[in-house]
Amino acid sequence: MAQLHARAPRRYAAALLADVLHHVPPPHRVDLLQDVLEALGPAPRTLVVKELIPQGARSGLAFWADRHISGDRGVQALGPAALVGLVRSVWPGAEVTATGLADVDHPNYCLVFRDP
Numbered sequence: 001m002a003q004l005h006a007r008a009p010r011r012y013a014a015a016l017l018a019d020v021l022h023h024v025p026p027p028h029r030v031d032l033l034q035d036v037l038e039a040l041g042p043a044p045r046t047l048v049v050k051e052l053i054p055q056g057a058r059s060g061l062a063f064w065a066d067r068h069i070s071g072d073r074g075v076q077a078l079g080p081a082a083l084v085g086l087v088r089s090v091w092p093g094a095e096v097t098a099t100g101l102a103d104v105d106h107p108n109y110c111l112v113f114r115d116p
Contacts, residue, residue, distance in 0.1 A: 011040060011041025011042070012040050012041070013040070013046060014046040014048065015040055015047050016048045016049075016050075017036070017047070017049045017050070018048075018049075018050040022051060022066070022075050022076060022077050022078060023066070023072055023074075023075055025074055025076070026076060030089060030090055033047075033086065033090045044115050046112065046113070047087065047091075047113040048112050048113075049111050049112075049113070051077075051080075051083060051108075051109060051110075052077060052107050052108060053077075053080065053107040053109055054077030054078070054079055054107075055079075055107065058106070059077065063075055063077060080102075084096055084111065087111075093116055094114065094115070095114050095116050096112070096113050097114070098110070098111055099111070099112065
């Protein structure tokens with residue numbers, strides 16, 4: 001992200017992390033989110049995160065493919081509650097809204113975080 005800041009001093013209003021965080025080792029997830037929030041700049045900010053609920057056959061197959069086809073042996077899922085906790089650890093005041101994705105395409109879920 002340092003390269004992003006060096007090249008583009010402007011700020012962005014929104015960011016999308018789609019199927020990204022489960023590929024980031026847990027000790028580095030906070031750093032990634034801090035960098036994303038820094039790139040977003042001051043309020044109003046929106047962060048949209050799409051991930052997989054770590055349960056069920058489809059989820060198991062997706063993570064098996066990540067480990068054995070893509071080669072990411074360190075892939076680690078995080079469910080919606082863990083994601084909310086993670087984001088709020090770096091953005092305590094964020095409001096969170098669940099989209100209906102999990103209802104129509106389980107095990108996928110999508111949460112939207114915004115400034116109040």
